[in-house]
Amino acid sequence: MSEKRLRLALIGAGSFVRKAHAPALAAMQDRVQVVAVCSRSHKSAATVAEMLPEPVEIYDHIPSLLAVETLDAVDVVLPIPMLPDVVQMALEAGKHVVSEKPIAPTSGRARELIALHQQRPNQVWMVAENYRYEQAYRAAAQAIADGAIGKPLVFDWSLQLPVDPDSPYYRTEWRRTNQYPGGFVLDGGVHHVAGLRTVLGEIVEVGGIHAAHREDLPPMDTLAAWIRCASGAVGTYTVTYAAGSPLSDNALHVVGDQGSLRVNGGRLVVHNNEGTQEQTFGRPFSVELELAAFVDAVQEGRPHRNTPEEAFRDLLVVEALLGDGVTG
Amino acid sequence: MSEKRLRLALIGAGSFVRKAHAPALAAMQDRVQVVAVCSRSHKSAATVAEMLPEPVEIYDHIPSLLAVETLDAVDVVLPIPMLPDVVQMALEAGKHVVSEKPIAPTSGRARELIALHQQRPNQVWMVAENYRYEQAYRAAAQAIADGAIGKPLVFDWSLQLPVDPDSPYYRTEWRRTNQYPGGFVLDGGVHHVAGLRTVLGEIVEVGGIHAAHREDLPPMDTLAAWIRCASGAVGTYTVTYAAGSPLSDNALHVVGDQGSLRVNGGRLVVHNNEGTQEQTFGRPFSVELELAAFVDAVQEGRPHRNTPEEAFRDLLVVEALLGDGVTG
Incomplete structure (x- = not known):
């Protein structure tokens, strides 16, 4: 396997993680190492951990996870009301972020996050819109x-x-x-x-x-x-x-x-x-394709279709x- | 055949008369006698006349047709811009009227015609809406x-x-x-x-x-x-x-x-x-059914679904x- 695998944490361990994100990430093991799963529910996190090909750390506290310096990126799959604050924390912690849609519950909050992201041009933020x-x-x-x-x-x-x-x-x-x-x-x-x-x-x-x-x-x-x-x-x-x-x-x-x-x-x-x-x-399913595009964007600087600006238009x-x- | 057949004139001899109205009226010969066809085009009127089971008079002037006292009813199938004035003339001449949809090009003109019709409760006015x-x-x-x-x-x-x-x-x-x-x-x-x-x-x-x-x-x-x-x-x-x-x-x-x-x-x-x-x-096709309902309304006073008020709502x-x- 490549020495340069992306070290990524899953934030959230709900039904769409189990159905789509965890299997897609597991299938990209040659490019992505899922190093942690963070959830308020230890049981949910453990269930997701079992779906992954390598051992992971389990967290129940997002700031502790984001403090891990060797972590490159997070995949945020949380309830819509919680998404914006976690995206903000992750960007401020210097991580690359892929977060589920919608970009935010309101366009006002989305604008704030886009402004924050524009100050951090070296971090990729993808809003996962599989369509x-x-x-x-x-x-x-x-x-x-x-x-x-x-x-x-x-x-x-x-x-x-x-x-x-x-x-x-x-x-x-x-x-x-x-x-x-x-x-x-x-x-x-x-x-x-x-x-x-x-x-x-x-x-x-x-x-x-x-x-x-x-x-x-x-x-x-x-x-x-x-x-x-x-x-x-x-x-x-x-x-x-x-x-x-x-x-x-x-x-x-x-x-x-x-x-x-x-x-x-x-x-x-x-x-x-x-x-x-x-x-x-x-x-390949659309979630597989978009997560591959996220890794391409982080590792190779390639453009992708799921920019926050596109999600904002939606x-x-x-x-x-x-x-x-x-x-x- | 019944002694009480409705004596009806077709006003208009265009494509929808040939396709639907003339065949439907011909099929109701036991209840309706088409006695005249009125059109600016003698050729069109003659074409329609040939589709009918009995000889008809051909007119090219609507007031002359409406002056015929033995005429009970008219079926008005004319271009939309011409409909309202002809309906008005026919109502004022004391005839029962079935006229093609829409009731009028504008709701303002339709209101005037409905007011006129309400002053003549013994005359049936159906706006043919086959749907x-x-x-x-x-x-x-x-x-x-x-x-x-x-x-x-x-x-x-x-x-x-x-x-x-x-x-x-x-x-x-x-x-x-x-x-x-x-x-x-x-x-x-x-x-x-x-x-x-x-x-x-x-x-x-x-x-x-x-x-x-x-x-x-x-x-x-x-x-x-x-x-x-x-x-x-x-x-x-x-x-x-x-x-x-x-x-x-x-x-x-x-x-x-x-x-x-x-x-x-x-x-x-x-x-x-x-x-x-x-x-x-x-x-039976819808135009056949609605023309039969028109004859029922005139001859037997039966209610029908194609009142001007319904057409006005449309x-x-x-x-x-x-x-x-x-x-x-």
Whole structure:
């Protein structure tokens, strides 16, 4: 193995760490050594530690972890309300940081963190937005760039993502106790806005209405909105976390003047006068790709797509969807 | 045949008369005698006359036609800008009137006509909105009323209805020369709003953005909007007349807390915990059903679904979609 492996600590040991981050980091053992896991719950930390290929230290106190001088980087996967303060501490401790989306619960707090990061140009800060590394959305963007559907004119994206009371995301109390604006609509919204921006480019104006159908999902669980892109394309975005429907494929549908496409996480279908082409996508998964890009950025100074500025744009659009429609 | 057949004149002899009204009236020969066809174009009138089962008089002057005392009713199928004045003349001449949608190009003009009609309670005025007589939309409304999907929470409807330069609607110059607000977006919009109101009930708030992608379809060809219903359901409506997509079924998708449905003109699919049921619909077509309802209303005083007040609500919603979002 390389002598120059990145020494990284996981901060957080919740369900998404177990599902995505820990396996992705374990698969990059030749480039990354996970040296520590930090969690308030020793049991959760121990569970994650068992998933990793090498022994790790377990911490329950973030400042103690950040005081470790030989630590290069942290991967922060915490409840949204806790993210900003931990990112700030880690940046101030001189560490490279990859932190889960959204960049912060509000754009005001995000601005403060971006200002802090700009004073530390030698530290990488990536806001993990896996939609910007989803192969299907990248392929859709490439198809549009290649002219496969001509000029995009109109789009629609309707998603039903019912929160099952048995799911780990439901059982995570912080997601359901109204601790940040928008609840699930913000949490999922930054993903979908990142997906839209990946495929269709910058968003300049939006308008929306939200609803709270389920009392167990405050402050809201449903959003219906129109969106205008800088390209001139207009379309709609509809999402509910309150109920599901097998009569929908949850795909973004884009209609251009020379063809159309449908794309969701695993599948891209493009139709034009040459016929219909379908592509499906599996590994590497987007979280694997973005964490590899983080290591490339730290070790080789390579640019990556998940800058805080991009995440800030995503958040501004979601705030506009929930508020006055101005995207900043 | 009955001695009491309704004596009706067709005013207008354009493509939709030939496609729908004349065949529907011909099929009701036992209840309706088409006694005249009135058109500025003698050739068009003669073409329609040949489609009818009995000889008709041909007129090129509406006041002369309306002066015929033995005439009971008129079916007005004219360009949108001409509709209101002809409806007014026919009502003032004491005739029963069925007139094509929209009720008028603007809600202001519609209000004047409704006031005029209210002074003539013995005359039937139907605004032909075939979506209120489409079997599939009626069946969807009934499924919701029966609780098949529980409480409707969210919906999405995305339609691509490309105007082909070879189509008769394109060749109708008045549709493309910006003679009324909204162009095709108004023309089709009242249909879709009627369909939404049939399935989901009253609409109370909307917001939208429109775009003009094709120079040959002024003043606009694309609309993206959110809609809030009195029931609490929210959703989106996206329509373009600029381009098509075979990757969409143009169906209204409604998600409830106990199931979901998809409906378009010919097909209804309902999914719930009992499985998935599909129904397809053919004849009688909606124009046949609404013209039969018109005859029932005139001859038997039966209520019908296409009152001017309903058409006025459709128009108010479309005006709100194009304007300030207030539905009146």
